[in-house]
Amino acid sequence: MSQTGFGNISVMTRSLAWVIICFLVLPITVVFAVSVTDKHYLSLPSEGVSFQYYTNLLTSREWLGSIGQSFIIACVSTLIAGAAGTLCAIGCWRLSNRASEAIRLLMLVPIMVPTIVYALGVYQFWIDLRLLDTYTGVIIAHAVTGVPYVVITVSTALAGFDQRLEQASLNLGANMEQTLRLVIIPNIMPGIASGLIFAFIHSWDELVIALFVAGRGVFTLPRRMWDGINEHLDPTMAAVAAVLILLTVGLLFIDIYIRSRKTA
């Protein structure tokens, strides 16, 4: 994209745009400052910088337990969403008829429907299946709502994939499974990887479903953060937020790196 513009734009528009971007980014950085406070409540450090809340975080059984649970749930649900979503995207791409268009639209539904609506339904369903407050219950709900991210990124990757490669592979005697494993999947790997990252972040951050179907036994990280903000106002929450930001930004840079390698 070497567009150097449609002409000149005024300094005012450009500065306004930067102000808005600062509005987007700067408020988030406040948690870093608060996380090193030396006081006992949410505030900026006054006498000096203290890492007590990071120590708190690393020694708290509750926080570490929730982090562990969220990590397991996010990993398993990402694997399910990744496998189902990738296969579905490839199937739809090869079929490319009206029905497959409908399937692709169906796969987008969880993004369009507010999570609160789904949370009610899955809460009822899990009562019947006795899946409330179980890993399985949270994992399935997160996997289903994570599928769209995989379908979107893999479909985008497939749109740029040369179908003749697949034909060539089949003509040279490879069967469907081999073609899939050796030709198609390696070629769309960056798309799959992005999809997995997004599905992971989706599950890792998901609060609304967790509020309904998780409980005492399975207490995910967002659920604990929710309680932390609403009830305790403990600055440990700021340390958690700071760590989360760093992790997310890290994942995002990995994603950008994977994509840039693809275009290079």
Add this chain to the structure above:
Amino acid sequence: MTALVETARLPFARRLRSHPATRYWLMTAPAVLLMLVFYVYPIGRVLWMSITIPEPGLDNYTLLATSASIQKMLWTTARISILTTLVTLVLAYIVSYALVHATPHVQRWMFLGVVIPLWISVLVRAFSWFILLRREGLINTALLTAGIIDTPLSLMWNEVGVMIGMVHFMLPFGILPIYANMRDIDRRCIAAARGLGARPFEAFWRIFFPLSLPGVVGASILVFIFSLGFFVTPALLGGGKTLMVAEYIKVQILEVVRWGVGTMLATMLLVVIGVLLAVVSRVVNLRKLFGAG
């Protein structure tokens, strides 16, 4: 002919696997089944419960006409969502406009500033605003120490706080579709307008702006439907005082346990969003829109 007979003799399962199209259908099967059983069916139950609990009939829906508290809450939801959408669109338009006019190097930095917040946990973002906007928060403390105000401003637990947090959350969803559309506008149109004597503003207003409208429509629908059903930020920054529909539903189910009312409101939310999407899908490619978001 013999080949046909041969094929017919193959066991059903093998015939299934040997037909190429069938294989592709089978590939979509796990996701489709997952979606139908664990997504569509539970949603169906929500719709069903809204007309059967506590007893069959449309009693829950008559509350829309009779309950003052529900009407007030729906009105609050609509007002906040519309205002959030309008503010987000204006800000998103400015950023997108600057983005398409920036040099690639600057563009990369600006883009990072848009995408990073998008992927940071919504809870973390609401929490940052919580720290800033509280009565004892950083903004009030700073203003008090500087002597600009005498009493703390109430920036949170009201609509102002909810809207600040929501606009912050929605901005990337506004910027991405508008930017994607602006990027595809043919620059020669503007050059032609200028060459034919249009002043810069005229060229923008009569050529560039109309061409950028599809992106604006896409962004507005995305931001508006996300706003309508938004839970986390309104709940945290509204503090139970500014109630929007998602939090109201949660209270109905988890606290006062009135499934009928909760599922009725959820159904209404679904219907409103469905109608909006159906209308807009005539103008905007939904798959592209959600793919970009």
